[in-house]
């Protein structure tokens with residue numbers, strides 16, 4: 425059966441726009457997630473000069489990277505044309521510090537976009553890899569490990585599975601409250617996003633998410649060879665987990 429999820433979810437203008445305008449800014453603890461990512465990388469033991477942002481969206485995480493690490497250059501990969509346009513427009517001011525390319529990282533050929541194995545200081549990803557079936561998630565984590573230099577870090581800010589249906593309900597209520605608070609009635613600028621945001625959440629949940637508990641994903645990273653693997657921040661189903669390649 426043909427898998428059409430990527431076409432129906434991210435490659436439409438409407439879904440990309442509803443995420444960027446109505447969802448991204450509402451994500452609970454988003455600033456803390458970025459802070460944790462930057463702290464981990466600052467402590468990694470490598471200067472952060474070259475990184476990849478997998479499923480970059482409009483480049484929100486890469487922007488934080490380039491501001492914190494002024495010597496860094498980023499390769500931003502995504503397969504959604506509307507998202508790639510948003511990234512170009514957001515990051516235009518960074519000139520040749522950014523390369524923004526259209527790639528489907530479910531295809532193992534994506535690694536050829538990077539220069540050479542064993543040379544990257546960091547790979548980051550935000551809310552993207554959870555769309556892949558588990559064997560492909562594991563394969564991508566392996567590919568990331570191979571691309572990293574010694575002490576290089578992988579940081580995944582990710583939507584993960586709850587421990588039970590009861591906890592899933594709590595997580596969904598938490599997100600719904602956050603989106604409602606962000607898209608408050610009376611805020612003319614955001615009102616039009618309300619229904620699109622609901623549709624986005626619905627379609628994300630029902631069709632596209634293949635969520636895995638963060639503990640399982642941390643174990644996968646350890647099995648691949650990463651060290652210092654942990655979930656460094658978590659609120660309900662939103663986690664920041666990471667690992668470092670040994671020296």
Ligand SMILES: C[S@@+](CC[C@H](N)C(=O)[O-])C[C@H]1O[C@@H](n2cnc3c(N)ncnc32)[C@H](O)[C@@H]1O
Pocket residue numbers: 430434435443448478479480481482483484485501502503504507527528529530549550551552555
């Ligand atoms: C929820 S958005 C997150 C964007 C950004 N990382 C952020 O933190 O806001 C998920 C992004 O992953 C991209 N994406 C999903 N699957 C992908 C794939 N197989 N190859 C490339 N990009 C993918 C989507 O197009 C979308 O831009």
